[in-house]
Amino acid sequence: MLDIRNLNARVEETEILxxxxxxxxxxxxxxxMGPNGAGKSTLGNILSGxxxxxxxxxxxxxxxxxxxxxxIEERAREGLFLAFQYPVEIxxxxxxxxxxASVDARRKHLGxxxxxSFDFMKIARETSKRVSLDxxxxxxxxxxGFSGGEKKRNEIMQMMLLEPSLxxxxxxxxxLDIDAxxxxxxxxxxxxxxxxxxxxxxxxxxxxDFIVPDYVHVLAGGRIVKSGGKELALELEAKGYSWLEDEVx
Amino acid sequence: xxxTSPQDFKHLALTLAGAQESAPWLDTxxxxxxxxxxxxxxxxxxxxxxxxxxxxxxxxxQFTSWGSAQAYTLADEALLTLDAIxxxxxxxxxxxxxxxxxxxxxxxxxxxxxxxxxxxxANLGKIVDTKRHLFASLSNAWTQDGVxxxxxxxxxxxxxxxxxxxxxxxxxxxxxxxRVLVLLEESAQAEVxxxxxxxxxxxxxxxxxxxxxxxxxxxxxxxxxMNLEEEHLIHIGGVHIxxxxxxxYLGFTLSEGSQLKRIDYQICHKGKGxxxxxxxxxxxxxxxxxxxxxxxxxxxxxxxxxxxFRGIIADSARAVFNGRIHIHPDxxxxxxxxxxxxLLTSDQAEIDTKPELEIYADDVKCAHGATVSQLDQxxxxxxxxxxxxEKQARTMLSFGFINELLQDLxxxxxxxxxxxxxxxxxxxxxxxx
Ligand SMILES: Nc1ncnc2c1ncn2[C@@H]1O[C@H](COP(=O)(O)OP(=O)(O)OP(=O)(O)O)[C@@H](O)[C@H]1O
Ligand SMILES: [Mg+2]
Numbered sequence: 001m002l003d004i005r006n007l008n009a010r011v012e013e014t015e016i017l018x019x020x021x022x023x024x025x026x027x028x029x030x031x032x033m034g035p036n037g038a039g040k041s042t043l044g045n046i047l048s049g050x051x052x053x054x055x056x057x058x059x060x061x062x063x064x065x066x067x068x069x070x071x072i073e074e075r076a077r078e079g080l081f082l083a084f085q086y087p088v089e090i091x092x093x094x095x096x097x098x099x100x101a102s103v104d105a106r107r108k109h110l111g112x113x114x115x116x117s118f119d120f121m122k123i124a125r126e127t128s129k130r131v132s133l134d135x136x137x138x139x140x141x142x143x144x145g146f147s148g149g150e151k152k153r154n155e156i157m158q159m160m161l162l163e164p165s166l167x168x169x170x171x172x173x174x175x176l177d178i179d180a181x182x183x184x185x186x187x188x189x190x191x192x193x194x195x196x197x198x199x200x201x202x203x204x205x206x207x208x209d210f211i212v213p214d215y216v217h218v219l220a221g222g223r224i225v226k227s228g229g230k231e232l233a234l235e236l237e238a239k240g241y242s243w244l245e246d247e248v249x
Numbered sequence: 250x251x252x253t254s255p256q257d258f259k260h261l262a263l264t265l266a267g268a269q270e271s272a273p274w275l276d277t278x279x280x281x282x283x284x285x286x287x288x289x290x291x292x293x294x295x296x297x298x299x300x301x302x303x304x305x306x307x308x309x310x311q312f313t314s315w316g317s318a319q320a321y322t323l324a325d326e327a328l329l330t331l332d333a334i335x336x337x338x339x340x341x342x343x344x345x346x347x348x349x350x351x352x353x354x355x356x357x358x359x360x361x362x363x364x365x366x367x368x369x370x371a372n373l374g375k376i377v378d379t380k381r382h383l384f385a386s387l388s389n390a391w392t393q394d395g396v397x398x399x400x401x402x403x404x405x406x407x408x409x410x411x412x413x414x415x416x417x418x419x420x421x422x423x424x425x426x427x428r429v430l431v432l433l434e435e436s437a438q439a440e441v442x443x444x445x446x447x448x449x450x451x452x453x454x455x456x457x458x459x460x461x462x463x464x465x466x467x468x469x470x471x472x473x474x475m476n477l478e479e480e481h482l483i484h485i486g487g488v489h490i491x492x493x494x495x496x497x498y499l500g501f502t503l504s505e506g507s508q509l510k511r512i513d514y515q516i517c518h519k520g521k522g523x524x525x526x527x528x529x530x531x532x533x534x535x536x537x538x539x540x541x542x543x544x545x546x547x548x549x550x551x552x553x554x555x556x557x558f559r560g561i562i563a564d565s566a567r568a569v570f571n572g573r574i575h576i577h578p579d580x581x582x583x584x585x586x587x588x589x590x591x592l593l594t595s596d597q598a599e600i601d602t603k604p605e606l607e608i609y610a611d612d613v614k615c616a617h618g619a620t621v622s623q624l625d626q627x628x629x630x631x632x633x634x635x636x637x638x639e640k641q642a643r644t645m646l647s648f649g650f651i652n653e654l655l656q657d658l659x660x661x662x663x664x665x666x667x668x669x670x671x672x673x674x675x676x677x678x679x680x681x682x
Contacts (some may be wrong), residue, residue, distance in 0.1 A: 073634075
């Protein structure tokens with residue numbers, strides 16, 4: 001699914017990711033944890049092609065293709081999805097029109113016919129229900145005036161509509177109340193399939209009780225300093241990150 | 250083509266009007282207009298009100314005739330679909346066949362009875378500030394027909410008044426004069442929609458339009474004015490509004506660009522407690538020149554003004570926005586806000602924006618601001634990360650920028666019409682390229 005080999009990346013002029021390698025097979029869930037500023041969001045941004053983020057060396061293969069050569073929208077159409085840590089508010093652009101355009105783009109890429117407005121509306125309404133967002137949110141501007149938790153649920157709704165093959169969730173659990181956390185987790189779990197993989201970036205072991213990962217990685221100082229199974233998250237919860245730095249050093 | 254000198258242009262403009270048949274009871278207005286027009290100083294680069302807007306394309310225009318109704322073909326859905334009293338003019342001439350419905354108090358000048366004539370005489374040309382609007386005197390000189398909307402005390406017009414001005418190309422470049430007078434008496438209510446549209450063929454005309462509005466005490470007017478003409482048409486327009494105490498004026502204006510378009514709004518708070526809301530959108534592209542000048546005079550206390558203008562300037566177009574708010578010494582407790590935001594979608598696009606606050610009272614709250622920006626990069630990335638192409642994302646964001654003003658319009662027919670029309674415009678390659 002995704003193969004990152006010896007990736008070095010920088011933001012503006014600063015080197016952030018160092019010699020990072022990560023291999024994700026179809027159907028797997030990988031959790032990435034690590035201290036603030038470690039480079040977790042940078043990884044998501046590099047994967048999705050955000051301007052200003054540059055891979056200086058290394059390779060990334062996504063579904064057998066060279067990801068780094070693809071445009072932002074090509075990556076999305078190929079099935080890569082990044083749920084933003086800070087979703088963007090776009091007043092004046094209706095959520096519904098935006099969602100339909102993105103779903104149309106993905107369907108077209110997959111050789112599927114465009115959905116009629118009516119059919120899309122039906123699907124969008126059903127999906128908004130699954131993330132407990134009132135259908136009225138579909139008519140508002142994209143994330144306009146949404147609360148923090150509503151924005152995160154809107155991200156998950158987009159993910160459900162787009163049916164990506166690789167979902168990167170960047171701290172989707174931050175700022176969620178307990179109920180919303182369960183809604184998001186249930187959404188992710190309902191999408192688990194042997195063909196779909198997830199990268200879940202989080203600071204909290206709590207989320208991983210609901211979304212059980214196959215692997216947990218610790219990203220610190222721009223590299224993966226430790227990888228393990230789901231029990232690693234518990235260990236981190238108990239001990240923090242400092243012991244790892246000692247271990248690496 | 251060479252430019253006619255200002256003096257020649259003035260004379261030429263007047264001879265054109267001479268060709269009309271005229272109602273004698275409007276002679277005084279016409280004479281006064283003629284005099285003022287001839288005496289008025291022709292704008293040059295040092296004329297503050299016309300600094301960025303040369304009239305050269307008007308002087309090059311070779312106008313030789315007076316507009317007359319022609320056969321026309323409008324694009325599908327070019328007009329609003331709504332239940333309204335509809336008055337259609339083609340090149341300034343009334344088109345009875347395309348018009349429909351009537352209401353007491355809504356009449357063309359040429360059909361006015363003696364009471365209505367008296368009302369027109371008493372108000373026409375009296376609300377407009379000819380000093381700030383040069384072409385008002387030409388309009389006065391030219392006045393023959395027009396529309397009077399008169400709503401008596403405590404009366405509400407049930408249907409909107411929908412006034413359509415259609416322009417078509419004519420054998421020789423022609424001029425047309427559009428005149429509207431709206432008089433709302435105490436506690437009256439009405440909705441007026443002015444719609445300028447044209448046959449899709451290349452235009453060669455010059456339209457001078459002037460709307461005067463008196464909103465009486467506690468009366469309420471909703472007013473839409475849309476300039477959606479073909480890009481060669483020259484349009485110079487003015488809207489002048491007087492507000493009595495506790496009157497409310499809610500205005501919306503939208504203009505596509507053309508080789509020369511200049512629109513003036515002047516709002517005078519004459520009585521205390523009045524409110525004016527004016528939102529506007531301008532969308533010049535190609536080599537258009539589009540100029541909005543607004544001026545709000547706060548002459549009485551406790552009045553409020555809220556004004557929001559947004560423009561998207563594409564290609565090598567130039568836009569001018571000048572928003573002046575003048576608070577007189579007596580206008581204590583004024584609340585006035587003016588915001589102007591511009592989006593430039595090309596390196597060649599230009600905007601000259603200038604909000605002007607002049608405050609001579611001490612107990613007032615005023616805010617004004619103007620910004621010029623490009624599309625937000627984070628938003629661009631967000632949309633593209635969901636599979637939209639760069640162009641789709643640009644289109645969506647640009648549309649969103651003005652849609653913030655469109656989406657809340659109370660008149661559904663206008664809202665939907667503009668949504669559809671502008672979606673098409675934005676889908677055209679050149680607009681947000
Ligand atoms: N656009 C940028 N310009 C300059 N520096 C940046 C930019 N984006 C990220 N950085 C820097 O890169 C480093 C890694 O940031 P990143 O956002 O990837 O951290 P993170 O692991 O996601 O942290 P958090 O847990 O706080 O979200 C930080 O030092 C950050 O300041
Ligand atoms: Mg982060």
